[in-house]
Each structure stands twice: as C-alpha cells, then as structure tokens.
Amino acid sequence: MRSFLINELEPIAYATYMIALLLQFNQYKHERHWVLFLYYFFAATVLYAGIVLTEDGYTNLFPKNSKWHILTEGNNWSYNLLYIVNIFVFSWFFYILLHDKLKKRMVAVCCVCNVVLFTYVDIVFRKFFSDFNSTIYGLVFLTIVLYTLLYLHQLLRDIKEENLLADFDFWLICGYVLYYLGSFVIVIYYQNAGEHQRGNIWAMHNIILFICSLMLLTAYFRIPTYQKRPL
C-alpha cells in the first residue's frame, strides 16, 4: 500500500486529470484544456518511465558505457524535466486566462526567472540527472500559487452573472492552489527528511494530487447542476 501511494498514485492522479480535461475539451473545445491534457499525458509518461527505468529489471536496459545509462541510475531527471515543462505550460495557461496586462507581464517575468534558474542549476551546474533540487522545485510551486492567486483576484474584480461553481477553470485552479501550496511545503521538507520520512511525505504529496484530480473530475460532472442554479 505504501509503495502504491509513493509510486503508483501519482500517475493515476495524472490520468484522472487527463480524463477530466479531455471531457471538458471534448465539450467546449478550449485549446488551454487540450494543452493541459497533453501536459498530464506527458507528465504521467515521464514519471512512469522514471519509475520503470530505475526498477531492478531495467537497470541493465542500456549498456553501462552508453550515454542513456544515466536514465536508469535514478529518476531525478524525470522530475527535473517536468520542472521545466511545468513552468512553460502553466505560465502559458495563466497567461491565456488572465486579462489584465500587468498580471500577464508578471506571469511572463516569473516564467523567465524560472527558466533562468533551471538553466543555471540544471544545465550550467549539470544537476539535471544527478540531483532533485527541492528548493528550486519549491520555487516553481510557489510561482504557480502566485499565478492562481492572480486568477482568484481577477475573479473577484471581474464579477459575472454566471454561477462561479459552474466554471470548470475555477475548480481546476482551486485544485492547483491546494496542490501547489501543499507541495511547496512538502518539497521544502523533502530535502532534509530521512529516507523513511521522504516516503511518507511523497505519499502525502500524491494523495493531495489525487484528491485535487478527483475534485476536478467530480466538478466536471456536477457543473451541469450548478449551471441550472442562478447563484
């Protein structure tokens, strides 16, 4: 069970997100949901590949002198790869979602800062395969929390007549506040935790992710009911 929570629950949560986003895209054809769907597909694939390649049976998949062998030595690369994809995808997503020019500019600046940080740590210092830098990862999470707060501020500034609970993006972003704020604390603790505690912390991270994905999927099915209610 512990192993399931630590390893398998994360791809399952991504798959749940994918289902919710695909259903939403299928109904409303918004490009941003399709991009997020692709992101989760990519994330689930990369994470799963990271887990599989480090398992005992696959460590000899690539010869030791091959440049690909490094992929089987640890799955840090999968998280570091997601780190950069994460920042690009979510910066784009919120850039599309926010209307205010100042807010858009803030998103662009945050994106550039994170890319510079990634380049500095993972490429200049060559930590991409060897290290999972949780402080840097925490910064991405904090950046995404900032994006969500900008969106929530926009919601309160730009009141509409439609029921807020019938807005798919609202549920999606509420899930992101919960997940990324929780994850920020988790990755900060992760660095200094012992092996056993790391497992527990990561299990909690996966549980939060799964709850948020489930919340989105439930919201998708509940939205038609909310649409019928005036407020």
Next chain:
Amino acid sequence: MPDAMPIILVSFLLLVVAIGIIMLVLLYQKKQLQYINEKEQLKASFEKEILESKLEMQEQTMKNISQEVHDNIGQVLSLVRLNINALDCNESKPVMQEKIKDLSRLTGKVIQDLRDLSKSLHSDTITEKGLIGAIEYEFDLLKKSGAFATSLIIEGEPYTFPDQKELILFRIFQEVINNIIKHAQASLIQVRVCFCIDKFMLEINDDGQGFDVNNTTNNGLGLKNIRNRSQLIGALHNIDSQPGKGTMIKIELPVSYTNFNQAMV
C-alpha cells in the same frame, strides 16, 4: 513527532486554503448579488430615460405640429376664407375664374402642407429614420426657420447603434439645439457628425454668448440631461464654453468591433 511535522503542517495549510476558497466563493456570491442588483437598477433607469426621451420627442413633435398649423396651415386657410368671402357673383367670368384658380392654388398648398405634416408624424421615430436621418430632418427644420446660419458635416460611412442608443444620442442632439435656440443668442450653428472607425462623434458648435462651464449655476437641467444621458450610454461628453466665445459640445461614443463590422457588411 518530528516525522509527522510536515504532514501536520501541510494538513493545516490545506485546511486554511480550503476555508479561504469557501470564503472566496461566499464573497464572490455577495458581490455577484450586488452586481446583479446594480445592473437591474441601471436597466430600470435606462428604461425610464428611454421613456422620458420618447415623451420629450412626442412633446417636441406636438410643438412642431402646433407651430406648423398656426403659422402655415392656419394662415393659408384664413386666406382661403377671406378669398371666399370676397367672391362676388356679379363679377365677370374671367375675374371669377382667376379668383377660383387662386383659391384652388391655396387649397392645394394647404393639402400639400398637411401631407408633409402627416409624413413627419408617421416617420418621427428614430427606428424609421435612423439617427442620421433624424438629425438631418431636425437640422432641416432649423435651416428652414432662417434664424441661424447652419452647417452640417457628416464624415465617414454611417453605421448604426442599437435603437435605444440612437434615441438617446438624438435626444442629446435635440437638447443641445434647444439650448442654443433658447439661451445662446447665436447666429451660427455648426454640427459635425463623424462615423469614425473607433468612435462615433457628435460635435455641435455655436457662436453665441457662451457661459462659464465651472459656474454651477449655469449647469441647468439641459446640461445635466446631456451629462446623464451620455453616461447612460457609455459616451464621453465634453462641454467647452467661455462667456462671449460661443460653446462647443462634443459627444464621443466608442464603437465596438461588432458594430463597425455590421456597418461594413
């Protein structure tokens, strides 16, 4: 215990965020209610303003009819009666024929005037004439009065606004013209209508006595109406005047892309 620390901290944080989200939803719904109420109030005041504008237009039309009947039709009919009274059966046939011809001509004029009046009654709504048609008609009446030198310039390809907006714009135009007639002591009235790509502009200039815009005692009901009506349709208004230097009133209404597109189609 230190092992559970991050889990407790994260749980607490998530609880706080969840409460925050619930409060945000409640705040949003409160603001939403306020927004809906304000919108309804605005709609009610807009409808009231439309009704008032229609009533004012009807009143204006009645005044025009009364003036037309008194000054024109009444005069000609009096002349007809005078001519009938002056008819003498003992007069020679050619004189008689000439007098009857005159009577027939005068009666024809009365009929023509009544037709014009009837036509103006039928088409006095903005919906039928359109904003520019209504402005041109009103301007024509002003020109015919001969009291002012006038000039009307229309720039750009005319496009339309929703009927209610056109009605309000026309009422602003009428209000300004009435103010000029009543108070400005002007000899020249210039009107410029611009159907620009990004905005509709109505500019009315006169060379009258002007007034101090900053002096609130000058801001009578007419100017207040212009301000209120401009705000109501989201138009910007600019009143520029100085004592002895005439008055310029400019109304600018931003044009949405769809409006312009409709005009282009």
